Amino acid sequence: MSTRQTTRRKILELGEHLVQIRGFNAFSYNHISQELGIKNAAIHYHFPSKEQLGLKIIEATHDRFHKWVNHPEHRIMPVPVQLDWFFKIYQYNLDRDNRVCLIGSLSTDYYTLPVTMQAAIRALSNDVQKWMAQLLDSGRQQGDLDFKGRSMDKAITITASLAGSLQLARLLGNEWHHNIVKQIYLDLNLTY
Amino acid sequence: MSTRQTTRRKILELGEHLVQIRGFNAFSYNHISQELGIKNAAIHYHFPSKEQLGLKIIEATHDRFHKWVNHPEHRIMPVPVQLDWFFKIYQYNLDRDNRVCLIGSLSTDYYTLPVTMQAAIRALSNDVQKWMAQLLDSGRQQGDLDFKGRSMDKAITITASLAGSLQLARLLGNEWHHNIVKQIYLDLNLTY
C-alpha cells in the first residue's frame, strides 16, 4: 500500500474520531497534524478543504454500514442477532473514549455545516432508519420480538434513544448506556 | 427595569438560542453583537468571558426547570399532565427554528467545554433524570401508565429518546418528532 493511501486513511480515521469526540467545528487541522506528525499542508494535499474531509468521513461510515447490512451472510441472520450487532456499534463507540455516534454529533452542528455535508448525513440517517424499520417489522412478524405501533416509528424511537444514550452517558456515567440498552430490549419483549 | 438588566437578559436569551441552534463552539460574540446592535465590548461588560456566558445560560435553564417542577400548583397535577408539560418543552424547541435541547447540544461538545460548564450541565441533567424517574414511578404506582423494568432506566431512556428526537428531526423532518412522541406514549400505555 502506497504512503498516500496510509496517510490518507490515517487522516480519515483520526478525523472521524475527532468529529465524534469534539464535534466538526471544534477540531482543527492542528489536531490532526500534531497527532500524525505531519504538517498542515499535507492534510490539504489529501483533502483540499475541511468540507471535503467531512464529506469523506460521512461517506466512510455510510460505506461500512451499507456493506454490513447488505452482506449475504448477515442478511440471513436471525433478527435478534442483527439487532445485537447494531447495538454493538454504539457500545463500541462508548468504549473508544466516549464517542457519540456520527449522526448525533453532526446533527447538533447541522446548521453550521456545508450543504454537501448536510445532504450526506441525511442520506446516512435515512438508510439507517429504513434498515431498522424493516428489521423490526420482520422480527415482529416472525415472533422474535414485540411492540406496539408502526415499525418505522419504533425504529426511529430506538435510534433516537441510542444517539441520546451516548450523549447522556458522558454526563451521567457509562453504566447508563448499558441500562438504556437493557430498557430497549425490555420494551421489545426481548431477552437481553 | 434598568438598561443593564434588559441588555443582559437579551444577551442571555440570544446566547441560549445560539447554543441550541449552532452549538457552543460555533457561535461567536459577533453573532450576538450584530443581532442586538451592540458592540463586542458591551457583551464582555455583562459576561467577562464566554465561559461565564455559557455558565449563566445553563443556570437559567436549570432555574426555569427547578421553579416549574417545584411549583406547588404543578407538583399536585396528575402524572400524565406533568408528563405532557415536559414533552411540550421539546415541542417548543422544535417550533423555534429546530432548536435541539440544551443538554443534547452541550453533551456533543462536552469534551471541549470548560470544566465549570461541564459540571453545570451534569447537574442539570441529573436533576431532570431524577425528576422524571420519580414521576414515572408515581404514575406506575397510581396506575396512570405502565412499563417494565426500573423507573430510573425508563426515565433516562425517554429523555435520551427526546434529545435524539430533536436532532433526528433536523435530518428526517419535524413530523418524526411527533411520531417518536406518539411511540413513547404507546410504550407507556398512555393515550396520546
Place this chain on the structure above:
DNA sequence: GTCTATACCTTGATAGAC
C-alpha cells in the same frame, strides 16, 4: 507527498475614552 512560508480571516478579550 510532504515541506516551509505565508496570506488572510475570525475569534475572545482588554484598555481607556465618553
Place this chain on the structure above:
DNA sequence: GTCTATCAAGGTATAGAC
C-alpha cells in the same frame, strides 16, 4: 453601560521548493 481601537492566538487555505 457602551463605545473605539487594538491585540494575540488560532483557524483554513495556498504557493512553490524539494
